[in-house]
Each structure stands twice: as structure tokens, then as C-alpha cells.
Amino acid sequence: MTTVTAVTPETKPVRSRRRPIQWGNIGVHAFLITMAVVWLFPVLWAFYIALRSFADTTLNGYVAFPSSLTLDNFFNAWTQGDLARNYIQTLAVVIPGVILTLLIASMVAYACSRYSWRFNRLILMVFVAGNLLPQQVIIVPLYQLYLALPLPKAVSDTGVLYDQLIGILLIHIVFQMGFCIFVLSNYMKTLSKELTEAGLVDGASVLRIWWSIILPLCRPALAALATLEFTFIYNDFFWALLLIEKGAKRPITSALNNLQGQFFTDFNLLAACSVLVAIPTIVVYVVLQKQFIRGLTLGSTKG
Amino acid sequence: MDEITRASQVSRREVLKKGLLGAAGLTVLPTVIAACSSAAATPVVTAAPVVTPVPGVSVTPAPVVTPKGLTGTVSLGSNYSDAIPKKAMQDMADAFTKKTTVAVTVNTVDHGTFQNQITSYLGGKPEDVFTWFSGFRMRFFAKQGYALAIDDVWTTLKSNYSDAFKVGSTGDDGHQYFVPIYNYPWAVFYRKSLFADKGYKVPATMDDFKALCKQMQTDKLTPIAFADKDGWPAMGTFDILNLRLNGYQFHVDLMAGKEKWTDAKVIAVFNLWKDLMPYHQTGAAGRIWQDAAQALVKKTAGMYLLGMFVSQQFKAVDDATLADLDFFPFPSLGNAFDAEKALDAPIDGFMIAAKSPAGQAGGEQDNARAFVGFLGTGAAQDIYVAADPSNVAAAKDADTTKYNALQQKAVTLIGAAQKITQFMDRDTRPDFAGANGMQNFILKFISNPSQDLTAFTQSIQKFWDSLPPAS
Known part of the structure; x- marks a missing residue:
């Protein structure tokens, strides 16, 4: 609109010259709004149920105006789900998990994509092929392996890798590396050779080039991967289910299950707990959504 | 999310261009799968090595x-x-x-x-x-x-x-x-206030029970709340009908595979259930028991055959609602097994x-x-x-002096029973009771009670026969 008035500053605005209604645009927006509502609805609905008491939803049904709203469910979920401990415990796996995965993956990606050596292509293939492997395929041998691998008592109260947070951490790193290496190696291939050659001429070692030249240049890719990996590892329930035996060592995703009884489940309480559990991923996503979206398309056009 | 993202990443042009990557994936995978297949072929639950009992430890007290x-x-x-x-x-x-x-x-x-x-x-x-x-x-x-x-x-x-x-x-x-x-007993639960308001009497026989159901229908109530989304709640109905109609011994033998599902006695159970089905809440296959119990709480349904854990839902509403909950044993059919007063009490x-x-x-x-x-x-x-x-x-x-009214009554009910069963999914082998077995068959029956019951019971027996020997 401003450009239209700018072009004809002297003339009286003519009604007929107003921009015609763009039906296509309206259609797009209608579609986007519909999709946004469809996606937001379950989250908002869970929040609404969480604000109502069990008696209220039982007597009046889920689709009803509330007789009263309360935050009790959130407080109860916090204590009954033991969320404080759960958050800390989960972050103790997620944060080192993300950092170590990215560090190691960037090393492998660097070696495989920036250097030409006998098996660099093959190594890359093996890691990428690991992506195709469904986790479920290896659970039986992995379970036995964890039971059989001894650890010193100082590190592990069970004396083996099984039922240890470090065991969960390790398997996350292993399984997330394939994806990170794939993305990072593609990204590194796009960096100009001259930069590393300059480093080489200045006498930088391989490690130095990786740390001082490659990693800073990979920052967008690393940020995107960190966001994705945080979500992946935080949301994981599978490995903990398989490799952790003590209920108290399981991550936050299992807190939700703890609120369900043998028969009876207070769904309002469960909704409150779900909302609380989802908060960190939502926060990470909102704060880093630019990287998140970039992460989804990373590697898709490179090469 | 995880899997989707990875799949799309892998199928991108990058992989096609490099060609070899995909090929490598294909060559690596079978090897990996083969390496795991002997173990993966067995269900996950049996993954752990079977413990050989040490006679000196596990048997000698x-x-x-x-x-x-x-x-x-x-x-x-x-x-x-x-x-x-x-x-x-x-x-x-x-x-x-x-x-x-x-x-x-x-x-x-x-x-x-x-x-x-x-x-x-x-x-x-x-x-x-x-x-x-x-x-x-x-x-x-x-x-x-x-x-x-x-x-x-x-x-x-x-x-x-x-x-x-x-x-x-x-x-x-x-x-x-x-x-x-x-x-805890499985019984027919109802709200005392609803029965008092409408002048209903607790039925002792199947005829009374059916008459009460009819009366409730004329009163615009759902006579029997019903839910089976999780597969197990309706097993309770089969159990009690079989116990009433064919007695404890037949039921136990049927669960153990000593009797055949194609037996006319089993078909009679499903026929009886079919007669009662019009009084049941419809759409049970998509409803969890808590939502059926909700109908009882809201007094839109008159009765509900379930375990006493249904009272947890009433308690979660408030104590007054819990105090209004009562139950009676499933009505007898006037046959030789009346005296057994058998019930599921897991x-x-x-x-x-x-x-x-x-x-x-x-x-x-x-x-x-x-x-x-x-x-x-x-x-x-x-x-x-x-x-x-x-x-x-x-x-x-x-x-027992501190028991609430329901608990007192449960003690009497269980005490009066000559025979007690544990519930279908606890009395028979798990693979038979499970999602591919009876859970599935009962859901099929509920969705179409007027199907050919001979063929239906044959399919159940066929499934039992297909199971590996119980270890």
C-alpha cells in the first residue's frame, strides 16, 4: 500500500486502483490458520483439561464449560511425578549427549569429508548406513551386552553397564552420530578448500584446523543439529526402557507412566504432567526455531 | 519425528548421487540383521536366558x-x-x-x-x-x-x-x-441413589435381571455400561457367564485348554451374551472402562459389571459419590452351578x-x-x-472393622463363593489371552454378536491349536 501511494503522491487516490482482493492469498492464510489450529488444538486441549479437576470432567464431561479452574493438577503432577528429579536426571543425559555427539561427529565428518584417504568413503557409508538400522533390531544383543559389560563399582552401582545413566548416554551418542555425521560432512564439503589450505600453509595441525577453522564455520549446522538432537534425546523413551531397570533412574518420559495406576488413571493429572514434561522441548524450539527449521532442510540441497 | 527426519535425509539427492551409499546400506543391513536374527526371532520378553532352576536353591525350603x-x-x-x-x-x-x-x-x-x-x-x-x-x-x-x-x-x-x-x-x-x-471381586456395580429413585430392586435371577434391564430402557437409561477398548474388560463378562452357565470346573478346564472352544457349552455362553447385548452400552470397542464408569457416575447408565477398582473412579470424584456406590453378585441362572457362587476375584x-x-x-x-x-x-x-x-x-x-461398606460387602461376597477364579487373562496363557487372541476374538464378537457362532468358536479353537506348546 505504501508503494502505491508513493507512486501517485499528487493525484487523488482512486478507489478503483485499490489492490484487488487476492483470493489466492486469502486461501493460503485460511489454510495456514486451519493447520495451525489443528496442530495447536491438542496442546491447548491438554492444557484446558489440566486446569480442570477430575470430578469436574467426570461429572460434566470433557467437552464442557468448567465449573472451576485450578492449578492443583500441576502441583500434584510436580510432586507425584517427581518432576524436579526427573528434569535434572534427563538433562544430565541430554546435555552431555548433545555436546559429545556433536564433537565426535564433527571429527568423523571432518576426517571423512575434508581428507582423501583409503577408506574415507567407506567409513562415511558405514555411519550413514547406521541411520537405516532400526533401533529395535539390535535390542536383544544390546541388552545382553549391557548386562555382560563390567564397570568398576566406583562408576556403576550394579557393576555392569546395564541400569546406568552412562549406558544410556553412550547408546544415544552412538545412535545419533550417524545422522550428525551425515549432515556435518555434507556441510563441510561446501566449505572452500582454500580456507583449510591457508591453515595448512600457516603450519596448523589437523586438530587445530578442525577446531579453529572448520568448527566455527560449521556453527549454523551445529546449532541446528544441537536443537534437533536435544529434542531427539529428550523425547527418547526407548533406550531407557530397555537399558534401565530402576524406576528412579528412568528419564522424564517415564514420569508420565508413573502417574497411571494398574486400572485407574487421573487423566487431568496426566494432562498436567504432559504439559510440564513438554515445556523444555517447546522452549528449545521457540528459542531456536530458526535453527530448527534450517536443520530440517540441511543437507537437502548441498552436495 | 526422529525416524521421519532420518528417512527423508537419507532418501535425498545426496544419497542417489553418491549411489554407493545406498548400496552400502543395503549390503551392511542384511549382515547386521543376520547377526541378530537368531535372537530377534524370539519375542523380546523371552530375550533373557532361561534360568535353570538350581534344585538346591529353588525347591528345597x-x-x-x-x-x-x-x-x-x-x-x-x-x-x-x-x-x-x-x-x-x-x-x-x-x-x-x-x-x-x-x-x-x-x-x-x-x-x-x-x-x-x-x-x-x-x-x-x-x-x-x-x-x-x-x-x-x-x-x-x-x-x-x-x-x-x-x-x-x-x-x-x-x-x-x-x-x-x-x-x-x-x-x-x-x-x-x-x-x-x-x-477384589468382580460384580455388578450400581448407584444406590439411582435404584432408590427409580424403585429398582437388586435382581437375583437372570429373569429379574433382564426385566430390570428392560425397565431401565423404558426409563431412558443405558442398562449396562460397557467398554472394551483395552481388550480385557469384556473378558469379565465372558468369565461370569461361563461360570454361571457351565460351572467352575468347565471354565478352568477351558482356560487350560482341556476343553474345546467349539464345545456347545461355549456357544451357549456366547448366545446368552448375545441375548444381553441389546442392554449393553453400544460402541464398547472404542471406549475405555473409565468412560463407561463415567456413565455410571453421571447416572446415564444403571449398572456396570467390573472389578471393585471401579470404586477408585468414584473416590476420585468425592467421598459422597463413593458412598453411593454398591454392587450385587451377577445373577444366577437357576442351574446346578448356582450353589458355587463362583466369581472372578483376582x-x-x-x-x-x-x-x-x-x-x-x-x-x-x-x-x-x-x-x-x-x-x-x-x-x-x-x-x-x-x-x-x-x-x-x-x-x-x-x-476388617475399619473397612468401608464396599469392602465389608466384598468380604462377604468372596467368603460366600465356593469357587474363585482369577480373571481370563490371569487364568490362561498370556499369548492366548493377548491382543492377537481372546482380546481380539471378544472384540469381534462384540462388534457382531449375531455372527455364525459355530464358525466364530472354531476360529478361537484354531487359534489355540496354532499356539506353540506352553513351556
């Missing part, structure tokens, strides 16, 4: 140990994960510690996970004592050598339990492996894991035996049933 003189600790693997049962379990453990100074470490795992992983749990690093169920589920693990025989504990407990409980604690080899803590309790530290010889075994012995007393069970009044204590010396 150890000398009876008095609580005095015990030291050290004992561990408890519990699936009582929601707030009220979890606390009750902890309180029982504390009571034991107070009595013996033996500290109890409780590992609470959520109910579903605990049950799904029970085989790998018992084959891995289980706690000394674990929570479990009576019935086939108990006998199965006893037979597998995952549980310790506790005949010595039972020499003390014997006088404190009725015979039915002892039978429910005994494995196929005649040894005891289980200590019951509580049970028993929950404890076992000692053979692969736990207590499973090995030594002090912790004494602790575990003392602990399950303690859990078999009224003093321990009083703590539990006070916290969760949807159950009644199993031990004779439990204090």
Missing part, C-alpha cells in the same frame, strides 16, 4: 527363620507406581523395617513397563521380592525357575489363609511360590526372584523370606487396604 537376628537389607521390585499404592507399599516396607531393622529398598517401575518386561526383568537383575499376580501368570514363572519356592514361609502362613488362597499360591509342582496380599501379591541376590544362598534370602512372611500378615495388609480401599486383605487376621 530353607529352615524357617524368625524375624529376630536378621541384618542387612532386602529389595522390593514394585509396579505400584501411582501415588496412593506407591505410598502404601512404602509404608508396608517401613513397617517391616521397624519390626526387624532390615532396610527395604523399593524400586518402583510403572505398571505397564513392569509387566511388559517381566521376563527380561526376572532374567536380568531383579530385586529380591517382586510384586506379581496369582494364576497362570504366577505358575508360569514358577515353572520357568524364575521364582523361589517358599513352602517354609507357607508353613507359618497356612493358618492365616483360606484354601482358595493357598491354591492360588501353589505352582504346578505343588510348591508355594506366592504370598497373596489382597484381592489376587495380587509377592514372589521371590530366583536371580536376585536373595535367590542365591545367604543372609539376604532369609531377609526376603521374612519379608514376604511379614507381607502375608494382617498387620502389613491392613496398611495397604486402608490406603487403597478398592481391595480387601487376603490374610485372615486382617482388621
Whole structure:
């Protein structure tokens, strides 16, 4: 609109010259709004149920105006789900998990994509092929392996890798590396050779080039991967289910299950707990959504 | 999200361009799968090596140990994960510690996970004592050598339990492996106020029952609330109809595979159920039991055949609603089995894991035996049933004076029953009761009760016959 008035500053605005209604645009927006509502609805609905008491939803049904709203469910979920401990415990796996995965993956990606050596292509293939492997395929041998691998008592109260947070951490790193290496190696291939050659001429070692030249240049890719990996590892329930035996060592995703009884489940309480559990991923996503979206398309056009 | 993202990443042009990558993936995968296939072919639950029972440890009872003189600790693997049962379990453990100074470490795992992983749990690093169920589920693990025989504990407990409980604690080899803590009856639940308002009478016979259902329909009520989304609740209806129509022995033999599902007696059960189906709430296949119970709470449905755990939902609404809940035993059919007054009254309790530290010889075994012995007393069970009044204590010396009206009535009902069953999914082998088996068949029946029942029961028998021999 401003450009239209700018072009004809002297003339009286003519009604007929107003921009015609763009039906296509309206259609797009209608579609986007519909999709946004469809996606937001379950989250908002869970929040609404969480604000109502069990008696209220039982007597009046889920689709009803509330007789009263309360935050009790959130407080109860916090204590009954033991969320404080759960958050800390989960972050103790997620944060080192993300950092170590990215560090190691960037090393492998660097070696495989920036250097030409006998098996660099093959190594890359093996890691990428690991992506195709469904986790479920290896659970039986992995379970036995964890039971059989001894650890010193100082590190592990069970004396083996099984039922240890470090065991969960390790398997996350292993399984997330394939994806990170794939993305990072593609990204590194796009960096100009001259930069590393300059480093080489200045006498930088391989490690130095990786740390001082490659990693800073990979920052967008690393940020995107960190966001994705945080979500992946935080949301994981599978490995903990398989490799952790003590209920108290399981991550936050299992807190939700703890609120369900043998028969009876207070769904309002469960909704409150779900909302609380989802908060960190939502926060990470909102704060880093630019990287998140970039992460989804990373590697898709490179090469 | 994880898988989708990866799949799309891998299928991108990059891979096609490099070509080799995909090929490598294909060549690597079969090798990996082959490496795992021998193990992966068996279900996950049986992944753990089967423990060979050590005769000296698992069968020969150890000398009876008095609580005095015990030291050290004992561990408890519990699936009582929601707030009220979890606390009750902890309180029982504390009571034991107070009595013996033996500290109890409780590992609470959520109910579903605990049950799904029970085989790998018992084959891995289980706690000394674990929570479990009576019935086939108990006998199965006893037979597998995952549980310790506790005949010595039972020499003390014997006088404190009725015979039915002892039978429910005994494995196929005649040894005891289980200590019951509580049970609860399956019955027809209703709201006293609704019956009073409308002038309904509790029906004693099937004719009265049907007449009441008709009356409720004219009063614009759903006579019988019904839900079977999770597959198991409707099993209770089959159980009670079979018990009433064909008696305890036939039911038990049918569950054990000694009788055929194609028997005319079974078809008669489904026919009776078909007659009652018009009085049931429709759309049961998509409803969970809590939503059916909600219809009872809201007085849009008149009755609900379910376990006494339905009272937990009433209690969660408020105490007045709970006080309005009542039940009556499923009506009799006027045949030879009326006198049995049989019903489903599933028993929950404890076992000692053979692969736990207590499973090995030594002090912790004494602790575990003392602990399950303690859990078999009224003093321990009083703590539990006070916290969760949807159950009644199993031990004779439990204090019933503090029971609420429902619990009092449950004691009478269970006491009057000559025969007690555990519920279909506890009485028969799990693969038969499971999602591919009876859960599926019953859902099929509910969706179309007027189908050819001969063909229908044949399909059930065919499924039973297709199962591998029970180990």
C-alpha cells in the first residue's frame, strides 16, 4: 500500500486502483490458520483439561464449560511425578549427549569429508548406513551386552553397564552420530578448500584446523543439529526402557507412566504432567526455531 | 519425528548421487540383521536366558527363620507406581523395617513397563521380592525357575489363609511360590441413589435381571455400561457367564485348554451374551472402562459389571459419590452351578526372584523370606487396604472393622463363593489371552454378536491349536 501511494503522491487516490482482493492469498492464510489450529488444538486441549479437576470432567464431561479452574493438577503432577528429579536426571543425559555427539561427529565428518584417504568413503557409508538400522533390531544383543559389560563399582552401582545413566548416554551418542555425521560432512564439503589450505600453509595441525577453522564455520549446522538432537534425546523413551531397570533412574518420559495406576488413571493429572514434561522441548524450539527449521532442510540441497 | 527426519535425509539427492551409499546400506543391513536374527526371532520378553532352576536353591525350603537376628537389607521390585499404592507399599516396607531393622529398598517401575518386561526383568537383575499376580501368570514363572519356592514361609502362613488362597499360591509342582496380599471381586456395580429413585430392586435371577434391564430402557437409561477398548474388560463378562452357565470346573478346564472352544457349552455362553447385548452400552470397542464408569457416575447408565477398582473412579470424584456406590453378585441362572457362587476375584501379591541376590544362598534370602512372611500378615495388609480401599486383605487376621461398606460387602461376597477364579487373562496363557487372541476374538464378537457362532468358536479353537506348546 505504501508503494502505491508513493507512486501517485499528487493525484487523488482512486478507489478503483485499490489492490484487488487476492483470493489466492486469502486461501493460503485460511489454510495456514486451519493447520495451525489443528496442530495447536491438542496442546491447548491438554492444557484446558489440566486446569480442570477430575470430578469436574467426570461429572460434566470433557467437552464442557468448567465449573472451576485450578492449578492443583500441576502441583500434584510436580510432586507425584517427581518432576524436579526427573528434569535434572534427563538433562544430565541430554546435555552431555548433545555436546559429545556433536564433537565426535564433527571429527568423523571432518576426517571423512575434508581428507582423501583409503577408506574415507567407506567409513562415511558405514555411519550413514547406521541411520537405516532400526533401533529395535539390535535390542536383544544390546541388552545382553549391557548386562555382560563390567564397570568398576566406583562408576556403576550394579557393576555392569546395564541400569546406568552412562549406558544410556553412550547408546544415544552412538545412535545419533550417524545422522550428525551425515549432515556435518555434507556441510563441510561446501566449505572452500582454500580456507583449510591457508591453515595448512600457516603450519596448523589437523586438530587445530578442525577446531579453529572448520568448527566455527560449521556453527549454523551445529546449532541446528544441537536443537534437533536435544529434542531427539529428550523425547527418547526407548533406550531407557530397555537399558534401565530402576524406576528412579528412568528419564522424564517415564514420569508420565508413573502417574497411571494398574486400572485407574487421573487423566487431568496426566494432562498436567504432559504439559510440564513438554515445556523444555517447546522452549528449545521457540528459542531456536530458526535453527530448527534450517536443520530440517540441511543437507537437502548441498552436495 | 526422529525416524521421519532420518528417512527423508537419507532418501535425498545426496544419497542417489553418491549411489554407493545406498548400496552400502543395503549390503551392511542384511549382515547386521543376520547377526541378530537368531535372537530377534524370539519375542523380546523371552530375550533373557532361561534360568535353570538350581534344585538346591529353588525347591528345597530353607529352615524357617524368625524375624529376630536378621541384618542387612532386602529389595522390593514394585509396579505400584501411582501415588496412593506407591505410598502404601512404602509404608508396608517401613513397617517391616521397624519390626526387624532390615532396610527395604523399593524400586518402583510403572505398571505397564513392569509387566511388559517381566521376563527380561526376572532374567536380568531383579530385586529380591517382586510384586506379581496369582494364576497362570504366577505358575508360569514358577515353572520357568524364575521364582523361589517358599513352602517354609507357607508353613507359618497356612493358618492365616483360606484354601482358595493357598491354591492360588501353589505352582504346578505343588510348591508355594506366592504370598497373596489382597484381592477384589468382580460384580455388578450400581448407584444406590439411582435404584432408590427409580424403585429398582437388586435382581437375583437372570429373569429379574433382564426385566430390570428392560425397565431401565423404558426409563431412558443405558442398562449396562460397557467398554472394551483395552481388550480385557469384556473378558469379565465372558468369565461370569461361563461360570454361571457351565460351572467352575468347565471354565478352568477351558482356560487350560482341556476343553474345546467349539464345545456347545461355549456357544451357549456366547448366545446368552448375545441375548444381553441389546442392554449393553453400544460402541464398547472404542471406549475405555473409565468412560463407561463415567456413565455410571453421571447416572446415564444403571449398572456396570467390573472389578471393585471401579470404586477408585468414584473416590476420585468425592467421598459422597463413593458412598453411593454398591454392587450385587451377577445373577444366577437357576442351574446346578448356582450353589458355587463362583466369581472372578483376582489376587495380587509377592514372589521371590530366583536371580536376585536373595535367590542365591545367604543372609539376604532369609531377609526376603521374612519379608514376604511379614507381607502375608494382617498387620502389613491392613496398611495397604486402608490406603487403597478398592481391595480387601487376603490374610485372615486382617482388621476388617475399619473397612468401608464396599469392602465389608466384598468380604462377604468372596467368603460366600465356593469357587474363585482369577480373571481370563490371569487364568490362561498370556499369548492366548493377548491382543492377537481372546482380546481380539471378544472384540469381534462384540462388534457382531449375531455372527455364525459355530464358525466364530472354531476360529478361537484354531487359534489355540496354532499356539506353540506352553513351556
